[in-house]
Amino acid sequence: MSSSSGARNALLAAPFIALIASLVLFVLSIFYQDEEISNLLTLASITTLFAAWWLYFLGRRAYEKEKAAEEARGAVVTVLQCEKCGFREEREFKEGDYVFKKVGECAKCGGAWIISAIYAKPLERKR
Amino acid sequence: MVSGLESVLQGWLFGGDTTGTSFIWNVIWITVLFALIFFFNQRIQLWTYQRNVEKAAVKLEILAERGRERLLEVVKQLGGEGEEKIKAIDNFLEFFAIEPVDRDPYGVLRRLEHILNLRKDRIRSFVAGIAPSASKVQQYNLEGVMEAAIALNLIFRVVRHYLILGKKTRSLFILMQLDMQMPLIMKMAEAYFNALKAFSKGEPIGDGLGPLVAAKLMHGKEKKYVAEEVVASEFDMDGRRVIVLKAEGPGSSVGKPGEAVARLVEQYGGKIARIIMVDAAAKLEGEKTGDVVEGVGAAIGDPGPEKYKIEEAAVKWGIPIDAIIVKMGLDEALSTMKKEIVDAADEVVERIKKIIVERVKEGEVVIVAGIGNTIGIGQ
Numbered sequence: 001m002s003s004s005s006g007a008r009n010a011l012l013a014a015p016f017i018a019l020i021a022s023l024v025l026f027v028l029s030i031f032y033q034d035e036e037i038s039n040l041l042t043l044a045s046i047t048t049l050f051a052a053w054w055l056y057f058l059g060r061r062a063y064e065k066e067k068a069a070e071e072a073r074g075a076v077v078t079v080l081q082c083e084k085c086g087f088r089e090e091r092e093f094k095e096g097d098y099v100f101k102k103v104g105e106c107a108k109c110g111g112a113w114i115i116s117a118i119y120a121k122p123l124e125r126k127r
Numbered sequence: 128m129v130s131g132l133e134s135v136l137q138g139w140l141f142g143g144d145t146t147g148t149s150f151i152w153n154v155i156w157i158t159v160l161f162a163l164i165f166f167f168n169q170r171i172q173l174w175t176y177q178r179n180v181e182k183a184a185v186k187l188e189i190l191a192e193r194g195r196e197r198l199l200e201v202v203k204q205l206g207g208e209g210e211e212k213i214k215a216i217d218n219f220l221e222f223f224a225i226e227p228v229d230r231d232p233y234g235v236l237r238r239l240e241h242i243l244n245l246r247k248d249r250i251r252s253f254v255a256g257i258a259p260s261a262s263k264v265q266q267y268n269l270e271g272v273m274e275a276a277i278a279l280n281l282i283f284r285v286v287r288h289y290l291i292l293g294k295k296t297r298s299l300f301i302l303m304q305l306d307m308q309m310p311l312i313m314k315m316a317e318a319y320f321n322a323l324k325a326f327s328k329g330e331p332i333g334d335g336l337g338p339l340v341a342a343k344l345m346h347g348k349e350k351k352y353v354a355e356e357v358v359a360s361e362f363d364m365d366g367r368r369v370i371v372l373k374a375e376g377p378g379s380s381v382g383k384p385g386e387a388v389a390r391l392v393e394q395y396g397g398k399i400a401r402i403i404m405v406d407a408a409a410k411l412e413g414e415k416t417g418d419v420v421e422g423v424g425a426a427i428g429d430p431g432p433e434k435y436k437i438e439e440a441a442v443k444w445g446i447p448i449d450a451i452i453v454k455m456g457l458d459e460a461l462s463t464m465k466k467e468i469v470d471a472a473d474e475v476v477e478r479i480k481k482i483i484v485e486r487v488k489e490g491e492v493v494i495v496a497g498i499g500n501t502i503g504i505g506q
Contacts, residue, residue: 076328076330076463083347093328093330095328095329096329097329097503098329098331098376098377098503098504098505099331099339099342099376099377099503099504099505100342100346100504100505100506101377101505117469118330118331118463118464118503119331119463119464119465119466119468119469120330120462120463120464120465120466121466
């Protein structure tokens with residue numbers, strides 16, 4: 001997780017660095033006395049600007065892919081509840097679970113231990 | 128001082144001086160520009176739309192292929208292996224049902240019901256054939272996976288058809304329409320893909336809201352079959368006789384709630400005070416998922432026959448129909464049930480109790496119908 005978020009941060013930072021570099025090159029091209037070098041600096045500035053746009057595009061695509069994958073990984077939760085005392089517990093959904101399935105007896109009061117709900121829990125995002 | 132940018136523009140694009148060379152360059156550039164604007168603008172637009180649709184078609188193909196793979200995986204888990212079965216599944220992905228002719232509308236719903244029954248029977252027997260050792264619930268869930276895979280395959284084939292047609296005829300009109308509808312088509316395809324995942328695991332989906340509400344009301348009470356794949360419980364609530372019905376779970380099924388309501392109404396000689404229907408309904412953009420809204424009319428999203436039976440019975444005996452809907456998007460209705468929808472089910476149960484107390488007199492009978500797919504919801 002940390003390596004992928006590091007890569008994502010790098011992809012988000014790269015276009016800004018390229019944009020600043022492009023601006024610096026452009027300013028230099030204005031103030032440079034030698035016309036030939038000034039032209040080269042301008043070209044370098046335009047190229048870096050395109051590079052910044054391209055890096056932004058790549059970064060955004062990678063971010064959207066990661067976001068979609070995170071959403072797809074969102075856990076499905078099974079809520080278990082005692083019909084008698086109301087004690088409840090949550091666990092990950094297992095194949096074969098269904099709402100109102102009796103799964104055993106309550107550890108606290110011995111009442112019927114049933115599945116009271118199953119739902120998709122969105123993954124909490126780490127900021 | 129000449130700036131770098133200005134000098135580049137002068138030097139590289141316009142010839143760099145004010146003599147004849149510069150003039151020729153100017154003429155060339157303006158000609159090219161005008162040619163692009165006047166002669167190739169439509170072609171450029173066509174390329175843009177075509178490229179967008181091609182990209183979307185590739186995504187749809189991937190979704191359809193992944194859907195097929197998931198279907199084969201589920202069939203394999205249920206003991207269905209072998210080349211012959213894969214071939215049969217591939218053929219069945221193009222299964223279709225032809226709607227009845229409606230130029231003469233007389234009896235069209237009866238004919239439509241017949242076709243829908245045939246379709247369901249064919250899918251059911253095919254599923255039983257490819258996974259004979261699966262339990263009834265697993266077979267019903269596999270039917271749901273099959274339906275979602277068929278839908279994904281159909282969406283991809285239709286989009287590919289119009290893409291190729293647009294390319295062949297170089298029709299800007301076809302490609303532009305397709306490109307503009309693509310976001311909605313993609314949303315629909317993604318909803319079916321998520322449904323496929325939920326069906327393959329047997330998780331309750333958003334559309335199961337109606338059966339969940341009914342199950343909450345009938346849990347712990349005696350059940351009986353009232354129609355094909357529909358169970359009902361009868362019990363007393365504050366002196367009123369309440370009949371709650373839902374599709375039999377936890378396998379993927381919607382049952383025949385229209386048939387069940389019509390039979391119950393006849394069974395009671397029309398002496399039903401109210402019919403309360405609960406269903407998931409499509410929300411408008413900007414509305415909140417899980418909002419509970421009340422109205423009147425048959426809240427059921429079937430192709431027609433079931434809704435017709437309920438309306439017919441209600442009209443024949445003059446029974447008022449209350450509708451309670453819970454708002455959600457198409458993607459939410461087809462994918463694993465969200466927490467907001469689970470919470471809304473509790474609110475609906477309270478509303479039903481309130482309606483029964485306020486609008487049904489003591490000693491009267493009321494029918495509560497939970498409409499929707501009951502996958503992952505028992506009773």
